[in-house]
Amino acid sequence: MGREKCSVCGQAIQKQYMPMKEWSVSGAMCGTCYSAKLEEHYPGEHVRLGGDAA
């Protein structure tokens, strides 16, 4: 399989992250953009991946 490209920045993805539906991103994202989106949509919150949503 070829490498996915990030739908946000267009760079080849090493580790692929799937966006939340409400982010309006259609496709996989790189870790950098995923982190950026997390901060953008959940400012001040530290969302833990795989953790329980408090």
Ligand SMILES: [Zn+2]
């Ligand atoms: Zn990216």
